[in-house]
Structure formats: C-alpha cells, structure tokens
Amino acid sequence: MNRKTLALPAVAGLLAPLLVACGGSDESGAIVVGTTDQFLATAEAPAPLDPAFAYDTGAWNILRQTVQTLMHVPRGGGEPVPEAAESCRFSDRLSESYRCKLREGLTFSDGTPVTAADVKFSVERVLAIKSDNGTAALLANVDTVETNGDREIVFHLKTPDATFPYKLSTPVAGILSKDKYGAKELRAGFEVDGSGPYTMKTELQGEKIVKAVFTKNPKYKGDITLRNDKVELRSFADADSMGKALESREIDMMTRSMSLDQVKDLTEKPKEGIDLTEVPGLEIRYLAFNTADPSVKDAAVRQAMAAVVDRGALINTVYGTTAQPLYSLIPSSVTGHSTAFFDSYGEPSTKKAAGILSKAGIKKPVKVTLHYTTDHYGSGTQKEFEALRDQLNATGLFDTSVQGSEWSTFRPAQKRGDYAVYGLGWFPDFPDPDNYVAPFLDTDNFLNTPYVNASVRDQLIPQSRRSADRNAASSVFGQIQKIVAKDVPVLPLWQGKQYVAARDDLTGVEWALNTSSDLLLWELGRGTA
Template identity: 75%
Template sequence: MNRKTLVPLAMIGLLAPVLVACGSTDGGSGGGDAIVVGTTDQFAATADSPAPLDPAYAYDTGAWNVLRQTVQTLMHPPRGGGEPVPDAAESCVFTDTASESYRCKLRSGLKFADGTPVTAEDVKFSIQRVLDIDADNGTAALLSNIDTIETKGDDEVIFHLSTPDATFPYKLSTPVAAIVSPKQYDGKKLREGFEVEGTGPYTMKSETDGDRVSRVVFTKNPNYKGDIKLRNDRVELRSFPDAEAMGKALESGEIDMMTRAMSPEQIKELSTAPKEGITLTEVPGLEIRYLAFNTKDPSVKNKAVRQAMAAVIDRGQIVGQVYGSTAEPLYSLIPSSIAAHTNSFYNKYGEPSRKKAAALLNDAGIDTPVELELNYTTDHYGAGTAKEFEALRDQLNATGLFDVTIKGTEWAEFRPAQKRGDYAVYGLGWFPDFPDPDNYTAPFLDKGNFLNSPYVSEEARSLIPQSRREADRTAASPAFKRIQEIVANDVPVLPLWQGKQYVAAHDDITGVEWALNTSSDLQLWELARGSGV
C-alpha cells in the first residue's frame, strides 16, 4: 500500500436529466464497469424530513454529495479550489463596484431530462422557489440577501442583492442554487422522497430499503452541457451502516473506494500497516466539530455555564485520546487554515483550568454540580463521535463542577430534535459550503441560521453584512476578528477540533486525490479505472 499526503491548497484571498427509481441496480465488482464508492452517510425520508434530496431543503454533506452529481448550478467549485467558475452559465460577473448586481448568461444547449430547453426563467424559478419555501433547515439563508431576480430574454439572469455580497458567486455554486424543472418541482412545496430532476453530469437511479437509500447509481448524462469533464461512465455510491462494514467491503473488493466517514482506527491502521493493493490518501479538509447550546434552556441560559465549559474542556486530550493525528484542537469557529482565523477561545480562557471555571460559576451564583445532558448523533460523523462524548463527559465530571450524562441518537431523529430546541447541549460538525470565513460565521449567527439558535448578537449580525462588502477579502479581517471575540465571550457554540479527511481506494482507481474537495464534496466524475487522467 502507498500512503499519499497532499499539501492543502492555498486559498484564493480569504476564500480560498435525473430520474430516481426503486429497484435493482448494476454495479460492483461483479456487476459491470461501475466504480463503486462506499460511504457511511445515511439517506432517509421521515415524517420530520420527508424531502431529503430537494435542493430547497437539503443542507447536509451527504445529501449534497448526491445532488452535486445530478443537478447543475450556474457556477461550480473548480478542481483545485479557488473562485467558482461557470458551469450552467457561460459567464457570470458583478456589474457594479459595490457587489450588489450579479449578471449571468446561460450556456447554450442546456436541457432538462424531457428535452425541454433550460431558460433564464427556469433559473429564476429555481432560486425564488428556495426563498419562497424557506425550509426550516436553514437552506434559504444562503440566498437570503437576494432582493429581486430579473431575466432578459431566454439566456440572461440578473440578481439584485439587498446588501453587497462579494461571496455571492460562491453561494451560487452550492446545490441550494440548483436549477430544477418547473414541471417537476412545485414552486411552493418541497418534493418528497428521493427523486431528483436536474441537468448535471449524471443521471441517477436509487435502491431503497424501507425509508432509506441503500445505494445510488450515477450514469453519465449524454445531455450534460457544462464545465465538468467526466472520466467515467458510471459510479455507484453505496451506503454502509458503519465504517467497519465499509472497510470490510473495500478489503473484499465489493467496493473500489471508501470515503467519509472512515474511523480513526482505520486511518491509523492503513497508515501503519499497509494493505496490499489499497492506497490511503489524505486530501485537504476544512471540517470542524463543536458543541452548540440552546441558550434559552434553563441549564445553559446563563452564559457563565457555557464559559465554564469553555474554560475547562481539554481539546488536546480529546484529540489525542480519540482522533490522534487525524485532528487538531480548534479555538475558533474559523479553522486555522482559513485566513482571518484567531485563537479567540484560547486568548480568552487559556489552558484548561478548573479554578477559572469554578470562579466563573461562583461569580454568577450558580450552584454546582451543574446537571447537563450532552447529545450527539450516532451515525452521521463517524465512529469516533461516541468516544469523543465519553471523553467530554469524563472531563467535565472530573472537575466536580458538572454532572454530565450523554445520549446518542440517529441523525434522522437527532437533527429535527435539535432544530426544535429539544437539546440544551449538542454536538455537530460543519463542512463549509465554501471556504470563506463568512461561511463559518453567518450560518451560526445570522438570522435564519441553520442551527435555529435563539442566540442573537446584534453586533455580530451587523458585522456579517459589513464583511461581505469587501471584494478584497483581506479587508474583512477586522470584522471577523471581532465576531470571533463575541463568540468566545458569549459561547453560543464551543469549537472543539478541526479534522483532516482521507480516502482509501484500490490501486487501479485514479483521480482519488480529486474525489473530495475542501468542503468534503464528492466529485465522482474525477474517478477512473486503470489509467491516469
């Protein structure tokens, strides 16, 4: 086995026709030429989340990794990172110096699955639909500063923004801005189930087991017109219940590649005890993990409780005990590999200190031990999550200042409960929509944030649009520095660590180093079998 390590790519500035059917599918080692990719992502339709693959609702990495193969956006992230490039668009540009008017001209020849040409009105419909539905998943917040959408002829669309936003091209490159067919999608209602209609590089068929998708086969879309170059004709994405099962499938040859989320133990084993014919590749990643708080819950309403947790949690111990070399401690919502990062939590609280935590609680008149339940999801971020929360529990309880219990719940139940405010303290991960400090702040602090958090900082909310005015993103650093200070003081969220990401694949699969970008988006079109790219 060879182990490849890719140096993270430098950021640019501070940013650094689909049918779904249930039934049998081809693919796998004995089923044709499909490249088979394993994942532990779960795709479920439930009463709380009946439309997991609707672009107006989907806002998690797993769902986006299906959508990115099958729908098309005006812009898309380029292969090596950096500023988005046109995909469904032929060109896009700000037409003013204030970054308030953004004009796109559509690429010629775009067609939906039924052969209907894609027009500027379809683009307008698709974006307006997201805003009109305004799903409770926080999806629409990415596009919330759109004031009006204007069309000129069949191939030109202009977005007039309510406030300047230099990050807008990045937002148009996310699946939230997918172009969908008005014939297939209701403008006011989510599309339930697992059907997707788009103009992306692949068509898809899915196989379900009850209310869950077990595998999806992506087949090259002959009608695709865009910037992406496909290096294969077919890829299968197969969902596994856990990393262990996925690893066994890779070793047996049932799958060709496995991706998120591999366990820390698997990564260590593949690094230190190579398996014949299997290559482990580290690719640039910008994942963060954190605790978040329902600041209206009586147990954590007083920020002194949250501050005391920030003062006593030992991130280094958690990383060393659970994740090893695959993660590193994080002291801000903005990871250290993104410009504008400051170690705001370390600057305020320093090294873990029971004495400091006790003083914070005592000064606020809070009786100890403080009883808390920490909630986490069992099946969304990988096998290390349970061990991480056990370590957090043990650390907090060892101080005598807290009486902590932990509870794990499947993602399909966990996420709706979290949005309802059922949990006082809960753990989540964040894979950025795009690699800019804005995307590590606005989704947590702005109005309509994806946490559905009751916490409000008027100062932070005024700084967010201020930071977006800066086309030169380095000029936004002072605003982001102040936002990080606010978060460290108020602790609506408590950053824990930032992680690396890995892919393991058989040696005959090429393009593996491009299969995941920094936002953990799968780029399955990069994979090929048996020959270089």
C-alpha cells in the same frame, strides 16, 4: 440519518422497495464508491434530496452529481467559475447586482430547454419554501431576480455580498424545472431531475437509499469533464463494513467517514492493492447551546465549560493525528482564523471555571446533558462525548450525562430546541470565512438558535461581505470571534483531516473529495490517469 423513523405512508408508497443484490464493483462497468452517509425519507424530513431542504454533506453529494448550478468551484479550489452559465459577473461597484448568461443549448436530462426562467423559479422557490433546515439562509440576501430573454439572469441583492458567486455554486442554487418541482412545496422522496453531469437511479430498502447509480448524462453541457460513464454510491451502516467491502473488492473506494483505526492501520500496515490518500479538509466539530434553555441560559455556565474543556486530551483520546485543537469557529487554514477561545480562557482550568460560576451565583454542580448523533459523523463520536463528559465531571463543577440518537431523530429535535447542549460537525458550503460564521450567527441560521447578537448580525457580517479581497475582512472576523468567545453560543472543539482509501487501479482519487467534503465522482477513472 437513522433511528426508528416515522415514515409517512405517502412517502413509503412513493418509494416502493427496489432492493437487489449488491454485486461486485465491475458487474456493470461502474466504479463503486462506499460511504457511511445515510439517506432516509422520514415524517419530519420527507424530501431529503430537494435542494430547498437538503443541507447536509451526504445529500449535497448526491445533488452535485445531478443538479447543475450557475457556478462551481474548479478542481483544486479557488474562486468559482461558470458552470451552467457561460459568464457571470458583478455589474456594479457595490457588489449588489450579479449578472449571469446561460450556456447556449442547455437542457435538462429529459431534453427540455433550461432557461433563465428556470433559474429564477429555482431561487425564488427556495426563498418561498424557506424550510426549517436553514437552507434558504444562503440565498436570503437576494432581493429580486430579473430575467432578460431566455439566457440572461440578474440577481439584485439587498446588501453587498462578495461571497455570492460561492453561494451560486452550492446545491441550494441548483437549477430545477418548474414542471417537476412545486413552487411552494417540497418534492417528497428521492427523485432528482436536473441538468447535471449524471442522471440517477436509486435502490431502496424501505425509506432508505442503499445504492444510488449515477449514469453519464449525454445531454450535459457545462464546465465539468467526466472521466467515467457510471458510478455507484453505496451506503454502509458503519466504517467497518465499508472497509471489509473494499478489501473484498465489492467497492473500489471508501470515503467519509473512515475510522481512526482504519486510517492508522492503512498507514502503519499498508494493504496490497489499496492506497490511502490524505486530502485537505476543512471540517470542524463543536458544541452548541440552546441559550433559551434554563440550564445554560446564563452565559457563565457556557463560559465555565469553555474554561475546562481540554481539546488536546480529547483529541489524543479519540482522534489522534487525524484532528487538531480549534479555538475559533474559523479553522486555521482559512482567512479570519484566530485563537479567540484560547486568548479568553487559556489552558483548561477548574479554578477559573469555578470562579466564573461563583461570581454569577450559580449553584454547583451544574446538571447538563450532552446530546450527540450516533450515525452521522463516524464511529468516534460516542467515545468523544464520553470523554467530554468525563472531563466536565472530573472538575466537580458539572453533573454531566450523554445521550446519543440517530440523525433522523437528532436533527429535528435539535432544530426544535429540545437539547440544551449538543454536538455537531460542519463541512463548509464553500471555503470562505463567511461560511463559518453566518450559518451559526446570522438570521435564519442552520442551528435555529435563539442566540442573537445584533452587532454581529446587523453590522459585522454585512461589513465582512463588502470586501472582494477576503484578506481585508480578517479584522472583522476577528471581532466576531471575540464576541463568540465571550458569549459562547457555540464552543469550537477540533478541526479534522480527510482520508479516502481506494483500489490502486482507480485514478483521480486525489481530486474526488475537495476541502469542503464535496464528492466529485466525475474525477474517478480506471487505469492510466
């Protein structure tokens, strides 16, 4: 989230700089966590922390600390359990009606009661605003929201959806006060008001957060147990500066995204007082295509790229043991995973790709530009895209160039359709195969893609959501993956591992980052666990 931004004057005025010197990790008793996530308010994204707009891991990691949801995924994973709710359940056999009851005495951090009307307002607000960031797609299956008194809410769904409890556990379903948020407009700036485990104050430099301080919310009532009173989240420009801050004890922990060199160094040459922890991860990386762009409109071009990309060589060159090849949108540890791209294209083959292009009558070499973001996924991204460029050009079938831009420019341009081919990463909203399919292929998807497959959207995705037993939906996801491998609207590349490094007196580190890359700051403590 950087580059030269066109900050709105109104936003800049709202966010008057509050920068102060960054002291040591124990200056105020706070646990200090470093991140390379960047938090900016720009002309094209003036409301980065509004739940109706926010749809990236960094923003969600702020919202999860401050805005409460009806459900949440418990420590260690598994099915969602009640959080702001006292209870939630499907009240019909078809999974089309979902009923929740709020905890008694629930209030926002300012003491205002949280009611069923606030839940209804929050969900309907997301659907009314329907931001171009793709956020509303998670709640698009909601038909109506009904309240019964101050504590009971019923969600009536358009079609059966066994994944709905997971969707209610994401920040898009965060409970907001209608006194603080407009019903049909985004809330500009970085203020967040909720009923979550922490309240937040930010320190800014221009239109960018440099520090977010989370303080235990004394009015919080929910399922989460806090193991600290205050946590500071500090944003760094890159992994190297974050690593130096950990070594000098300016911070207690560094999280996403550590560089491969840092992971390798801490593995081979451990540093005194610092522990490296590998935590399960479900991140994927992929190329995506604007299928309306003339350069890649013909599926043969996309298929030819799929036939020559060498995932193994790419990983060996850039990511080493921190990644593994991915041959479908759904990673290997998630139900519904397949090797559809390998089954369709086999080992990388210039001969096969040349045949695909010749059969379609496409003139060679095909000129393409691979676009990537320079500051959102870690320091290896540029090297990754240069390696992809070299692979494609070595075949003689492509004339490939690469172009990088900072996230604040990259993401709006990608949504507008300015790029024919671009790279993105995906950290799941929730650990279910649906969340590796719908955000890319369903209506109002995250990519804002022109690609439409009616069979996937109208039949297969709805069919997959009918199964409460997610293993029973595997065959449907297998059909979807075969279609993706044939049409290639996206090209999966690799799935990654997650690492955090922390001072050895910090406890709860192994729980502080879950498989969806959710940062759970309340798990951190000091001394004896």
